Amino acid sequence: MQLKAGHRARFWEKNCVAIGLSAGFLEPLEASALLLIEISAQMIANQMPANRVTMDIVSKRYNKTFTYRWQRIIDFLKLHYALSKRTDNQFWIDNRNPNTISERLQEQLSLWKHQFPCDNDFEQSLEIFPAASYQYILYGMGFKTAPNHLGMSEQSIKQAQQQFLKNSQHSKELTSSLISNRELINKIKQYGLQKV
Ligand SMILES: Cc1cc2nc3c(=O)[nH]c(=O)nc-3n(C[C@H](O)[C@H](O)[C@H](O)COP(=O)(O)OP(=O)(O)OC[C@H]3O[C@@H](n4cnc5c(N)ncnc54)[C@H](O)[C@@H]3O)c2cc1C
Incomplete structure (x- = not known):
């Protein structure tokens, strides 16, 4: 079965907000879908626009926040491929291709060769995958961070x-x-x- 993966460029358009599968689908393994639904509903409930003018402000922010979140989920999924050494079939070769890895993740990986992932590497107070999630995958998959940096x-x-x-x-x-x-x-x- 082939899954069509991706997310909407804009989730909130006028008085309509796409949540859940109507907003996008990436993959089933990292189980981020339900959390995204929950925090989408939370943001809409907390920021329910009082009038048409504030709706434009809120929807712009909502779209920015959730574009960031979907992009970070893509980065986190891509991390698994970026760290993998598999070359046994085209699927892995294609997905490990550095051209398919975001500039931001490439930058993070360069940084993490010299310092451990920490909260400062992320922008939002609520990250779907915070620094600890990256540590589990990086070090579970044999990534090396130079141990003597930052005065250990x-x-x-x-x-x-x-x-x-x-x-x-x-x-x-x-x-x-x-x-x-x-x-x-x-x-x-x-x-x-x-x-x-
Ligand atoms: C086996 C499995 C395991 C999963 N595990 C996880 C997990 O561990 N963690 C996680 O975060 N996510 C998980 N997911 C993904 C998550 O369940 C889905 O992303 C989420 O349920 C999507 O919610 P939704 O409301 O957008 O869509 P749905 O749950 O698909 O709801 C859509 C609803 O619309 C109804 N519908 C469809 N067409 C019409 C129509 N024309 N008229 C009226 N009603 C209609 C459907 O009957 C359905 O009730 C899993 C998914 C599967 C299949």
């Missing part, structure tokens, strides 16, 4: 490395005590799900 002491770097080692040992222990996904599915098929 040798001691704190050592502590962090010890913590990473501890986490990785702990996760190995936990994983080794679990059955595989396939075994679990087979068991559910055989016995059904137990009532809690």
Whole structure:
């Protein structure tokens, strides 16, 4: 199945506002759709125009805010491709093409080679994907930030490395005590799900 992805250039036009799938669709995995619906409804409720003149002001701001939000979701999705090393089929080759990565994300990635993502890298008080989300994906996918920048002491770097080692040992222990996904599915098929 081919999904047609994208978002409207203008969400609020005169007295009509597109929310949810009528505003756009990007992809199902990062689950940003329901949050967007909620914060769209919130902004409309909080800023409900008192008259026709204020409607133009509010709609202009709404369109600016939500264009920013959709663009940042695209950046966050694109991050997964930008960091991937896959070349095994055209889908990955096309999506990893640097020409398809926004200038802003390229800039962020250059910056994050030398400093960790932080709130200052983002403009809005409510970001769909804040700095922490970027940290999870970046470091989960093996991105490297030069550790000595911004005066991190040798001691704190050592502590962090010890913590990473501890986490990785702990996760190995936990994983080794679990059955595989396939075994679990087979068991559910055989016995059904137990009532809690
Ligand atoms: C399996 C699945 C899992 C998902 N998981 C997540 C998730 O974890 N997090 C997340 O954020 N998003 C998730 N989504 C996406 C999210 O559910 C949708 O983006 C969201 O429900 C869209 O809401 P909507 O109101 O725009 O559209 P819809 O929920 O599709 O509502 C549109 C409504 O309009 C009705 N309708 C259509 N045509 C007509 C007509 N001609 N006349 C009258 N009524 C009509 C439909 O029957 C429907 O009730 C998931 C989607 C799916 C399918």
